[in-house]
Amino acid sequence: MKTAIVTDSTAYLPAHLIEELDIRIIPLTVMLEGQAYEEEIGIATTDFYNKVRGDGPLPKTSQPPVGRFVELFNELKQDYDAIISIHLSSGISGTYAGAVQAGEMVDGVEVCAFDTEISCYIQGFYVIRAAQLAKQGEKLDEIMAALNEMKQTTRAYFMVDDLSHLQRGGRLSGAQALIGGLLQVKPILHFQDKVIVPFEKIRTRKKAMKRIADLLGEEAARMPLDACIIHGNCPEAAETWRDELAARFPDVHFTISHFGPVIGTHLGEGAMGLGWTKRNG
Numbered sequence: 001m002k003t004a005i006v007t008d009s010t011a012y013l014p015a016h017l018i019e020e021l022d023i024r025i026i027p028l029t030v031m032l033e034g035q036a037y038e039e040e041i042g043i044a045t046t047d048f049y050n051k052v053r054g055d056g057p058l059p060k061t062s063q064p065p066v067g068r069f070v071e072l073f074n075e076l077k078q079d080y081d082a083i084i085s086i087h088l089s090s091g092i093s094g095t096y097a098g099a100v101q102a103g104e105m106v107d108g109v110e111v112c113a114f115d116t117e118i119s120c121y122i123q124g125f126y127v128i129r130a131a132q133l134a135k136q137g138e139k140l141d142e143i144m145a146a147l148n149e150m151k152q153t154t155r156a157y158f159m160v161d162d163l164s165h166l167q168r169g170g171r172l173s174g175a176q177a178l179i180g181g182l183l184q185v186k187p188i189l190h191f192q193d194k195v196i197v198p199f200e201k202i203r204t205r206k207k208a209m210k211r212i213a214d215l216l217g218e219e220a221a222r223m224p225l226d227a228c229i230i231h232g233n234c235p236e237a238a239e240t241w242r243d244e245l246a247a248r249f250p251d252v253h254f255t256i257s258h259f260g261p262v263i264g265t266h267l268g269e270g271a272m273g274l275g276w277t278k279r280n281g
Contacts, residue, residue, distance in 0.1 A: 001081045001082060001137070001139050001140060002079070002080045002081050002082075002134075003080060003081065003082045003083070003084060003134040003138075003140055003143060004022075004024065004076045004079075004080040004082070004083045004084070004134070005021070005022070005023050005024065005083075005084055005086065005127060005130050005131040005134055006023070006024045006025075006026060006072065006073075006076075006083060006084070006085040006086065006099070007023060007024075007025060007026070007085070007086045007087065007123070007124070007127040008025065008026045008027070008028055008064065008087050008088060008095050009025055009026070009027040009028050009038075009039040009040045009041075009260065009262065010028060010039070010088045010093075010095075010119050010120060010123065010260065010262055010263055011025075011086075011088075011119075011120065011121065011123045011124035011127050012040070012120055012121055012124065012230075012257050012258055012259075012260050012263075013025075013121070013124045013127065013128075017128065021128065021131035021132065021135065022131065022135075023127060023131050024072060024076070025040070026064045026068055026069060026072065026085075026095075026099075027039045027040060027041055027064065028061060028062065028063060028064060028093070028095065028262045029061065029062045029064070029262075030043070030048070030059050030060070030061050030062075030261040030262055030265060031059055031060040031061070031062065032048070032051055032052070032059045032261075033051065036062075037261065039260055039261050039262050040260055040261075043261060045233065045258055045260050045261060045264070046233060048260075048261040048264060049232070049233040049264065049269050052264075052265070052269075053269070058265065059261070059265045060265075061261075061262045061265050061266075063093050063094045063095040063098055064095060064098060065098070066098045066101050066102050066105070069085070069098055069099050069101075069102030069103075070102045070105055070106055073085075073102055073103065073106040073109065073111060074106055076109065077106065077108050077109035080109060081109065081110070081140075082109060082110040082111070082112070082140045083103070083109055083110070083111045083112070084112050084113075084114060084130050084134070084140070084143060084144065084147075085099040085103070085111060085112070085113045085114065086113075086114045086116060086123070086126050086127050086130060086147070087099055087113065087114070087115060087116065087123070088116060088118070088119035088120075088123055089115065089116060089117045089118055089119055089191055089194045089195070090115045090117070090194055091117070091191070091193065091194025091195035091196075092119070092194070092195060092196065092266075096113055096114075096115045099111075099113040100113045110140060112140060112144055114126065114130075114144065114147055115194070117151070117191060117194045118154065118156055118191050118275070119191075119263055120156075120228075120230050120257060120259060120263055120273065120275070121228040121230055121255070121257035121275070122154060122156040122228065122230075122275035122276075122277070124228075124257070125150070125154060125226065125228075125275075125277045126147050126150060126154075129146060129147065129150060129280065130143050130146075130147060133146060150277055150278070152278075153219070153223065153276075153277055153278035154275070154276070154277040154278075155190070155215070155219065155275060155276060155277075156190060156191065156273060156274070156275030156276075157188050157189070157190050157199060157212045157215060157273065157274055157275070158188070158189050158190070158230070158267070158271060158272060158273030158274070159186050159187065159188055159189065159202075159205065159208045159209075159212075159271065159272055159273075160189070160232075160267050160268055160270070160271045161186075161205075161268060161269070161270035161271065186202050186203070186204060186205050186207075186208045187199070187200065187201045187202065187208075188200045188201075188202055188208050188211060188212060209241065209272070212274050213244075213245060213248065213274070216245070216249065216252070216274060216276060217248070217249060219276060220249050220251065220252050220276075223278050223279075224251060224252075224278065224279040225251075225252045225253070225276045225277065225278060225279055226252075226253045226255075226276060226277055226278075226279045227245070227249075227252050227253065227254050227255075227274065227275065227276035228254070228255045228256070228257050228274070228275055228276070229241055229242050229245070229254065229255075229256050229257070229272070229273070229274055230256075230257045230258060230259055230272070230273040230274070230275070231256070231257075231258055231259065231271070231272055231273075232258070232259040232264055232267055232268060232269050232270050232271035232272070233258070233259075233264070233269050233270070234269070234270055234272070235256070235258075237272065238256050238272065239256065241272070241274075242254050242256055245274075252276070253279060259271055259273070
């Protein structure tokens with residue numbers, strides 16, 4: 001069986017992996033200054049952050065139209081027996097639901113949509129694993145089972161400099177954002193039941209980063225891990241943290257990724273995250 005792997009742009013996968021693993025990308029859109037940009041195609045991430053600094057209106061983001069999925073699925077069915085479409089959490093976007101709907105509209109190919117219940121490069125971990133298994137010729141059911149198993153060991157924690165982005169974008173309640181702002185805390189956030197919620201309230205950015213690193217350490221003591229540092233337009237800080245973590249946890253494999261325009265709209269510049277999953281092999 002030949003299986004195609006599809007994901008959306010919020011996985012923020014590097015171009016070389018997309019090409020190497022033959023991954024198809026459906027872009028989300030960010031509306032900025034009255035213009036629509038397809039993420040990772042129509043606007044560079046650094047340009048996006050440069051444009052949104054200040055107190056102007058928050059950009060708007062939108063999921064891909066169902067027709068975009070239908071078009072791609074119809075194209076893929078010419079060469080593939082099945083399609084796995086892997087997406088950011090259904091609790092913060094309708095992208096997964098769009099893939100499900102499109103799969104029901106396309107005949108002649110089996111489509112399985114997968115809700116990672118997370119986003120960014122941690123979502124990308126699922127995509128990479130699925131693409132590797134597809135290249136090895138694994139069956140659809142086996143790939144889906146592997147993805148579901150990954151959920152048992154996949155975690156991500158992140159912090160933001162300004163909670164107002166999450167609150168204004170509807171991804172965090174106004175009360176949670178207000179309390180954080182009043183107390184001047186740097187809450188650690190995570191995904192729970194598919195939505196973004198506070199994990200712990202920490203007083204300083206430095207202490208928050210240490211707490212997240214400690215959480216990584218607890219998992220690294222139990223199993224081999226692949227980990228990713230994700231930054232909101234602060235690559236030097238990400239590299240510094242990567243070096244510190246790599247020295248502390250030499251058996252963990254680290255990579256660095258970023259919060260692109262769609263997720264960056266809701267987290268803001270300066271956000272930092274760390275996520276991991278059990279390493280295969």
